[in-house]
Amino acid sequence: MGRGVCAVTGAATLTLSLAVGPYDRTEALRDGTVRPEGVELVYVPLEEPPEAFLRGLAGEFDAFEFSCSLYFSRRAAGDFPFVAIPVFPSRMFRHGYAFVREDSGIHHPKELEGRRVGIPEFSQTGLVWLRGVLQDEYGVDLRSVVWVVGEANRPGRRSATITGRPAGPGWKLESAPEGYSLDRMLTEGLLDAYMGAVRPASFGVDPRIRRLFPNYREVERNYYVRTGIFPIMHTVVVREDLLRRHPWLATSLFKAFCQAKEVAFRRMAHSPSLRYALPWLHADLEEAQELFGPDPWPYGLEPNRRVLETLLRYLREQGLLEGQLELDEAFAPVHVFAGQ
Numbered sequence: 001m002g003r004g005v006c007a008v009t010g011a012a013t014l015t016l017s018l019a020v021g022p023y024d025r026t027e028a029l030r031d032g033t034v035r036p037e038g039v040e041l042v043y044v045p046l047e048e049p050p051e052a053f054l055r056g057l058a059g060e061f062d063a064f065e066f067s068c069s070l071y072f073s074r075r076a077a078g079d080f081p082f083v084a085i086p087v088f089p090s091r092m093f094r095h096g097y098a099f100v101r102e103d104s105g106i107h108h109p110k111e112l113e114g115r116r117v118g119i120p121e122f123s124q125t126g127l128v129w130l131r132g133v134l135q136d137e138y139g140v141d142l143r144s145v146v147w148v149v150g151e152a153n154r155p156g157r158r159s160a161t162i163t164g165r166p167a168g169p170g171w172k173l174e175s176a177p178e179g180y181s182l183d184r185m186l187t188e189g190l191l192d193a194y195m196g197a198v199r200p201a202s203f204g205v206d207p208r209i210r211r212l213f214p215n216y217r218e219v220e221r222n223y224y225v226r227t228g229i230f231p232i233m234h235t236v237v238v239r240e241d242l243l244r245r246h247p248w249l250a251t252s253l254f255k256a257f258c259q260a261k262e263v264a265f266r267r268m269a270h271s272p273s274l275r276y277a278l279p280w281l282h283a284d285l286e287e288a289q290e291l292f293g294p295d296p297w298p299y300g301l302e303p304n305r306r307v308l309e310t311l312l313r314y315l316r317e318q319g320l321l322e323g324q325l326e327l328d329e330a331f332a333p334v335h336v337f338a339g340q
Contacts, residue, residue: 013038013039013040014038014039014040014246014249015039015040015042016036016039016040016041016042016062016063016242016249017042017044017060017061017062017063018041018042018043018044018061018062018063018064018236019044019045019046019052019055019056019060019061019063019064019065020043020044020045020046020052020064020065020089020236021045021046021047021049021052021065021089021090022045022046022047023089023090023264024264024267024268024276025089025257025260025261025264025297026043026045026089026257026260026264027260027263027264027267028259028260028263028264029041029043029256029257029260030043030045033260033263034256034259034260034263035256036252036253036255036256037252037255037256038248038249038252039249039252039253039256041256044061046065049065049067049090049234052064052065052066053065053066053067053070056082056237062238062239062242063236063237063238063239063253064236064237065089065090065234065235065236066082066084066234066235066236066237067124067125067233067234068084068088068125068232068233068234068235068308068311069123069124069125069128069311069315069320070123070125071084071235071237071330072311072312072315072321072325072330073123073315073320073321075325075330076321076322076323076324076325077322077323078323081239081240081241082237082238082239082240083237083238083240083243083250083331083332084235084236084237084238084330084331084332085235085236085237085238085250085253085254085257085331085332085334086235086254086299086300086301086304086331086334087235087236087253087254087257087299088232088233088234088235088297088299088304089234089235089236089257090232090233090234091230091231091232091233091297092126092231092233093216093220093223093224093230093231094126094127094129094130094133094231095130095133095212095213095216095219095220095223096211096213096216096217096220097126097130097195097196097197097199098130098193098194098195098211098212098213099186099193099194099195099199099200099203099209099210099211099212100192100193100194100209100210100211100212101186101189101191101192101193101208101209102207102208102209102210103189103208104192104193106192106193106212108138109134109137109138109140109212110138110139110140112134112140112145112192112193112212113140113141113144113145114144114145114146115145115146115192115193116145116146116148116190116191116192116193117145117146117147117148117191117192117193117194117195118148118149118150118152118176118182118185118186118191118193118194118195118196119147119148119149119182119194119195119196120149120150120151120152120182120196120197120198121149122147122149122171122173122318122320123320124196124197125232125233125234125311126196126197126231126233127195127196127197128311128314128315128318128320129231129233129311129314130195131314131318132310132311132313132314132317132318133223135317137223142171142318143170143171143172144172145172146172146173146174147171147172147173147174148173148174148175148176148182148185148191149173149174149175149176150175150176150180150181150182150185151176151181151182152181152182152183152194152196152198152200152201153181153182153183153198153200153201154181155178155179155180155181155184169319170319171318171319181201182194182196182200183200183201183202186200186202186209187202187206187208187209193212221291224291224292225291228306229306229307229310230292230296230307231307231311232304232307232308232311236253236257238250238253238332243332250332250333250334251334251335251336254299254300254334254336255334255336257299258299258336261295261297261299268281268285269282269285300334300336301327301328301331305327308327309327312325312327
């Protein structure tokens with residue numbers, strides 16, 4: 001981060017590095033269509049979010065995309081020198097990321113109890129959400145499950161990850177055997193099920209591997225209608241010392257992210273042609289607007305309070321968060337007026 005002079009106004013500007021996934025909703029920040037006020041942005045698009053996590057924590061970036069569950073855990077522990085702004089670049093329903101063996105006899109989520117389930121990381125936000133949904137919606141006793149931790153699709157030493165708190169007492173965790181991927185364990189019958197942010201390589205190849213929720217899109221839609229929850233995966237964090245010196249920066253970045261998202265929606269809705277290679281793109285946009293309202297991807301604390309408070313509850317129930325953490329104190333304050 002450095003200081004410069006704006007070529008248009010002559011006012012001092014901050015040079016700020018930002019690492020975020022190459023999303024449609026951040027493309028306008030990358031291509032310069034949207035420029036944060038008072039900031040010369042150095043945008044670093046990273047394909048894999050864990051790379052942003054690792055490199056950001058190593059001090060390479062002033063601001064970066066980060067796991068929401070790990071942020072809450074570390075912020076509550078009081079040892080995290082970054083503060084989030086209420087921007088959520090990654091959201092995803094996770095019902096479609098639970099897979100079972102056909103011969104396991106698992107046809108209902110409740111039948112996961114007492115089984116062996118492979119996961120890549122206990123503290124992964126998507127898995128925190130999925131376990132919470134299994135508990136709340138289907139009454140699954142999560143502590144009866146044996147959670148086997150390992151690499152999803154490649155054996156050997158696990159790739160670098162950012163871990164949160166270990167699971168609390170009462171949880172059954174094992175490590176995958178050396179030389180085994182979770183996918184191999186699943187196909188060889190050493191696991192009854194697998195859950196994670198990526199699909200097992202055998203899915204779609206081995207007919208014995210199927211989704212726990214074959215009609216997951218319908219299930220996820222019904223879940224949203226009943227709960228109002230579109231699960232948040234990631235937020236954006238900024239160096240706390242930087243925000244202390246320049247408190248206006250949080251609002252500037254927040255507004256820029258909001259503007260970039262609006263640009264993405266306008267580009268996506270371009271009707272003479274399809275911007276993305278999705279044959280029913282416009283039908284999907286109409287369906288999303290009907291279900292979620294005019295903004296299916298809201299930023300800000302208030303529109304997401306229910307979602308974030310649910311995530312905090314799941315983290316506490318799963319032994320991944322201790323200490324006091326008030327939602328209103330977890331995010332840097334932003335000041336945006338009506339019409340902006």
